[in-house]
Amino acid sequence: xxxxxxxxxxxxxxxxxxxxxxxxxxxxxxxxxxxxxxxxxxxxxxxxxxxxxxxxxxxxxxxxxxxxxxxxxxxxxxxxxxxxxxxxxxxxxxxxxxxxxxxxxxxxxxxxxxxxxxxxxxxxxxxxxxxxxxxxxxxxxxxxxxxxxxxxxxxxxxxxxxxxxxxxxxxxxxxxxxxxxxxxxx
Numbered sequence: 415x416x417x418x419x420x421x422x423x424x425x426x427x428x429x430x431x432x433x434x435x436x437x438x439x440x441x442x443x444x445x446x447x448x449x450x451x452x453x454x455x456x457x458x459x460x461x462x463x464x465x466x467x468x469x470x471x472x473x474x475x476x477x478x479x480x481x482x483x484x485x486x487x488x489x490x491x492x493x494x495x496x497x498x499x500x501x502x503x504x505x506x507x508x509x510x511x512x513x514x515x516x517x518x519x520x521x522x523x524x525x526x527x528x529x530x531x532x533x534x535x536x537x538x539x540x541x542x543x544x545x546x547x548x549x550x551x552x553x554x555x556x557x558x559x560x561x562x563x564x565x566x567x568x569x570x571x572x573x574x575x576x577x578x579x580x581x582x583x584x585x586x587x588x589x590x591x592x593x594x595x596x597x598x599x600x
Contacts, residue, residue, distance in 0.1 A: 417480040424472035432465045439481060443488045449561035450492035450509035451499075460495055464488045489559070508561040515557075515586065538596055542589050553578060554585050 415434050423431030443464055447457035464487045477483030496509060543551050553571065556562040557578075564582075568575045 420480060421472060421476060424469065425476075432469060435465060435468065435480075435484065436461075439484055442481065443484055446485055446488045446560060447492045449563075450489065450496050452508070456495055456499070457492070460488060460492045463491050467491070508563050512558050512561050515582070534596075535593075535598065538593060538598070539589070542592050545588075546585060550581050550585055553581050557582055 415438065420431055420434050420438065423434060440461065443461045444457055447460040447464075448454065451457050451460065464484060467487050468484060475483075493509070543554065546554065549571070553567055556567045556570070557564075562570075564575050564578050568578045571578070
């Protein structure tokens with residue numbers, strides 16, 4: 415079933431909208447949640463919460479790209495669960511590992527307290543992403559948005575893990591230099 419029909423089911427308040435969403439996007443959402451949480455049960459709960467959140471937000475929202483809309487919900491919910499469970503320490507999930515890789519080039523959360531600073535940081539990161547080649551941007555997003563492992567990314571792009579690591583290292587350096595140049599405290 416295509417996305418427009420699924421969204422129409424949500425608008426019509428048909429419960430099988432959730433079943434169709436699960437059939438089409440369940441694996442995709444589970445992967446996002448698992449890469450962040452590194453726990454099967456928590457991932458299942460997170461995906462189920464995604465369906466509930468979608469049910470409660472469609473309508474009034476009408477997402478342009480259902481896959482992205484659901485992916486963002488899952489990612490946010492998974493990060494919230496991760497933070498609650500790992501308030502003291504980070505786990506072994508790809509999310510935790512990818513966060514530690516970004517520690518030196520993304521400002522501390524306390525340095526971007528105001529909404530204005532957060533928007534400026536978001537603009538800077540978007541400009542940074544736009545400056546990368548399509549392949550390097552895709553690699554960066556796979557790692558730091560979807561929390562894919564280096565091995566998964568290398569397999570997807572049909573290249574070596576060392577090439578992926580080098581690409582990510584160079585991209586993080588470019589991001590760090592750009593943010594420092596723009597006055598962000600790291």
